Amino acid sequence: MxxxxxxxxxxxxxxxxxxxxxxxxxxxxxxxxxxxxxxxxxxxxxxxxxxxxxxxxxxxxxxxxxxxxxxxxxxxxxxxxxxxxxxxxxxxxxxxxxxxxxxxxxxxxxxxxxxxxxxxxxxxxxxxxxxxxxxxxxxxxxxxxxxxxxxxxxxxxxxxxxxxxxxxxxxxxxxxxxxASPEQGMAWLSEHSSSASAELDAALSLAPGAPLQALALLEAGIPAWRSIVQEQLEDMAAGRLTPLEVAKYCHAQPPDYAIQLMQELSLHKAREALRAQQPMAARAFLEVGRELTLIHRQLESGANPNPLMALEHIFSLWQNTTGDKDVTRKPGDVQFIASRQ
Ligand SMILES: [Zn+2]
Structure with missing residues (x-):
């Protein structure tokens, strides 16, 4: 009991x-x-x-x-x-x-x-x-x-x-x-998991107020998995990995996790761009966020039955958006990619 x-x-x-x-x-x-x-x-x-x-x-x-x-x-x-x-x-x-x-x-x-x-x-x-x-x-x-x-x-x-x-x-x-308050969540989680406190923190930040969910994420290795995906995105930006390779790595987990991570990253990049007074870049990242929401819906409803292809599409989009250092380019480029599916 x-x-x-x-x-x-x-x-x-x-x-x-x-x-x-x-x-x-x-x-x-x-x-x-x-x-x-x-x-x-x-x-x-x-x-x-x-x-x-x-x-x-x-x-x-x-x-x-x-x-x-x-x-x-x-x-x-x-x-x-x-x-x-x-x-x-x-x-x-x-x-x-x-x-x-x-x-x-x-x-x-x-x-x-x-x-x-x-x-x-x-x-x-x-x-x-x-x-x-x-x-x-x-x-x-x-x-x-x-x-x-x-x-x-x-x-x-x-x-x-x-x-x-x-x-x-x-x-x-x-x-x-x-x-659960952050303190209650932390106390409960450290009683139920032997992971290091930085990992507990990472898991709780993914599931605020929901320590049982945080524990499930820890047990599935999600916080560690997210750090690896972020490293892979850097490798992709440097041309060492293709979007398909990153997609294959992500495919081991339910696509929700990759979509959630990419949504956070798009929002973060959009905010960064706004702070750097690059509205075009900010808009491009917000566009990626909208596309992610759309893909999420398609996967959930079964309208898109192929999560691997959806993930590859997401990472290609990310590569195109992050790879574009010229913030004065036409926003139409991103819109073209977003409307392809
Ligand atoms: Zn009884």
């Missing part, structure tokens, strides 16, 4: 829900909003475990633990820990899919209509992320939210400000989760 502890930056939200429960004012549905990678699923799991646990820890039983967390030892907690608790439904898009199917939502009715494994116990339904609900699935869920069946707790996880049916939003009590 250790991983489902309440994170320090979630303590206020936790206290709020536990107080509601104590006063028997628990909502039947919460919209838990927080940054991806900030531990919002961990929060939902800790809350689910707390609701199912038959012997939750007393207030302040453990120093630093906010309030009445699940015991982690009773039969319900052990069942929950196996991932197969019969009174819990954890709904998320199936492997390789981006949206939650209507059939998955229909399984809620089966759960709420069956007898729970302990008398009068609550049933918990986690939906993550809520923005992955398609129209059909959202409407099907709405029926359950309108007529809350028995003792049921819905925990919908979403990003702050995410798009979803207003009728779904209005039937849930909002439960915003704070992001």
């Amino acid at each position: 250790a991983f489902d502890a309440v994170l320090p930056w979630h303590i206020d939200a936790w206290m709020q829900v536990i107080a509601q429960q104590r006063h028997e004012r628990l909502a039947h549905a919460y919209l838990i909003s927080g940054l991806p990678g900030s531990g919002r699923y961990q929060f939902a799991r800790a809350l689910a475990a707390r609701m199912l646990c038959t012997e939750p820890l007393a207030d302040n039983a453990v120093k630093g633990v906010p309030d009445a967390v699940a015991c982690g030892r009773c039969r319900q907690c052990l069942l929950f820990d196996t991932g197969n608790h019969p009174d819990v439904l954890d709904i998320t898009p199936e492997e390789g899919k981006s949206s939650i199917k209507i059939d998955q939502i229909r399984s809620i009715s089966r759960l709420v209509n069956q007898t729970s494994n302990q008398t009068g116990a609550i049933k918990v339904i986690i939906i993550r992320p809520a923005e992955a609900l398609g129209v059909g699935a959202a409407n099907s869920l709405l029926k359950n939210l309108e007529e809350p069946p028995g003792r049921t707790l819905f925990l919908l996880i979403s990003e702050p400000g995410a798009q979803m049916l207003p009728t779904i939003r209005s039937r849930c009590q909002p439960l915003p989760l704070a992001p």
Whole structure:
């Protein structure tokens, strides 16, 4: 159960829900909003475990633990820990899919209509992320939210400000989760990673407020990978590498990482150019940024099915833009390249 502890930056939200429960004012549905990678699923799991646990820890039983967390030892907690608790439904898009199917939502009715494994116990339904609900699935869920069946707790996880049916939003009590402060993020990350503090810093700066995401980036070697890509860009500028070679190196990671890095670099170069009073160069780099956004969208929607070619295109564009020292040239050159795809 250790991983489902309440994170320090979630303590206020936790206290709020536990107080509601104590006063028997628990909502039947919460919209838990927080940054991806900030531990919002961990929060939902800790809350689910707390609701199912038959012997939750007393207030302040453990120093630093906010309030009445699940015991982690009773039969319900052990069942929950196996991932197969019969009174819990954890709904998320199936492997390789981006949206939650209507059939998955229909399984809620089966759960709420069956007898729970302990008398009068609550049933918990986690939906993550809520923005992955398609129209059909959202409407099907709405029926359950309108007529809350028995003792049921819905925990919908979403990003702050995410798009979803207003009728779904209005039937849930909002439960915003704070992001981790830089100090909290650093403290948590250094407890969970043995990387050097400069690497921890780099990872946190890539995932501000979201230390769990920063840890995932560290484990995937992203901060180190980014430094290598930046060295490769210098090699490309010096003619030692081709855009295709850099693209092949980047292709080992999801294209999002290269796109994010190039977006940061374009913005940085545009700012530098503005400071040096080179508006044409600044405009060219902003144009690269716009092209990156377009490519990102094309890759996400599947309109461009070839990430390697997209990356090569990005690096060719970068080579043309950075290689052009003559800031008085026509901006049309860049526009031509940008509109080629
Ligand atoms: Zn327990």
